[in-house]
Amino acid sequence: MPVLQTTNLTKKFGKFTALDGVNIEVNEGEVYGFIGPNGAGKSTTIRILLGILKATKGNVTIFGKDAWSNAVSIHERIAYVPGDVNLWPNLTGGEVIDLFVKLRGGNNQSRREALIKRFELDPTKKCRTYSKGNRQKVALVAAFSSDADLYILDEPTSGLDPLMEKVFQDCVLEAKQAGKSILLSSHILSEVEKLCDRVGIIRQGKIIESGSLSEMRHLTRTNLLVETKQDIVALSEVEGVHAIEREGNEISFQVDTEKLDDVIRYISKFGLVKLQSAPPTLEDLFMRHYEGNITAGAGREV
Template identity: 80%
Template sequence: MSVLKVSNLTKEFGKFRALDGVNLEVKKGEVFGFIGPNGAGKSTTIRILLGILKATEGQAQIFGRDVWTDAVEIHKKIAYVPGDVNLWPNLTGGEVIDLFVKLRGGNNKQRREELIQRFDLDPSKKCRTYSKGNRQKVALVAAFTSDADLYILDEPTSGLDPLMEHVFQECVMEAKQAGKSVLLSSHILSEVEKLCDRVGIIRQGKIIETGSLSELRHLTRTNLLVETKNPITGLQELHGVHEVEKKEQALSFQVDTEELDAVIKHISQFNIVKLESAPPTLEDLFMRHYEGKEQAESGAGGRS
């Protein structure tokens, strides 16, 4: 069942096309990672979903309702955390949390207190005294205290230290286990990799890949470190082998996942002493994909 569905979404600012036929779907109980470089169209998409911007063309629905015409109803069941939180300077953090929770019709004081402790937030301080990280904490506590069905998180851990990032990740997994849905826009690839069931990669206003992490692994290479009794020959002539380097007694190289079987068979004839394999990461996928696109478009004036 779809909680959020975007079909052929286009947004133009004058002659500039910020979004060009974007398609997205977030299912019930799913954490969907929305990734791409700065200027790719992530925040523009999210502003349309929140009813802040009107799409030029296409459709966007949350809970089966149109995001522009039914924005007020939709907002009763969603929680949003931006990457740079602005708060009322004369209110305390606790007052802001209470205000946001009341707006969504909630009043779970036990959950509020638990999250304030977990995020190590002092709710009695005025918001004007908060650092960027503490402003993010206020927004995150307010979001996860609310009984929302969909969490829209746009770079939510910006300014948080690693310990607080871990608390955030726990909160996302708790929301998922409770059957809630999450749209997570992030450039922290390790965060996306830990949390997300599926990922959509956006570039220059277009979705260029969507799928589960296992489905997207075909774009990546496995890192291998191999030591053999006899010197390996013919490695660089094999299909799918890249960046071969000698490291003391071993060879380090990358292998396209689909060629891994053939490469292992080849090196096994040289009597393997040690074999270390590092699985491909989302970062490998991301960088390889974009590097390839950049090279293809160099000189074409493409905007990244």
């Protein structure tokens, strides 16, 4: 049984449909990436998962329980980190961490201290003095100090510097290795790519693509940089080739991955001197989905 599952999740606010038949499944020991632009429906989905909003239609279960009617018991086993953390201004960071950990029934002081050190947080300062990044650190330390079974992370690294992002990524991977499940909503596509086993892309309230990264990469293009003994003729006419740029003796271009074999075979006729290939990234995939208009010859919109 999945740890978290939504089936045909629909949420309407009056006549506006915020979510339209969203299906998500997060399994034990899995990191699920939930990506999409602002306004796509990510935060609405997460509020329904947390039992803050009630779905208009569809089923939402966490640990096999209904997310709305069993919200209290579910919250005993989940940790949530929002993208904009608000804390009690007169409490210290350490006091807030202790409060959150105790609410979940835990008291692992050694883990708490180790995480405070890793995130370079001063827990003695009042929360009103913290920067946005430090407020995020408080929430992350509190979340990873608890022995949760499911982590729901909504833009959790907002405001963190790159060094702290790396600490966060290590914590996620450690939780995964411990058999925990993570739902990660993020705009940082490189982060999603490093951490996630499967990804769901939401657009205008609908999941428009989901699956493992390897399953989804057939929709993206591979970047090639080549140099040949002879000039490559009619490259723009070869099916699957896009965005050709010439610089000196080198040509860079993109290739629809399913056409890669044919393109390599074609350019090899001109005597390959140099060939560099960069695999498609999640960012390529994301941009393909959100290109407003597909230009002529740029392939099908997915």
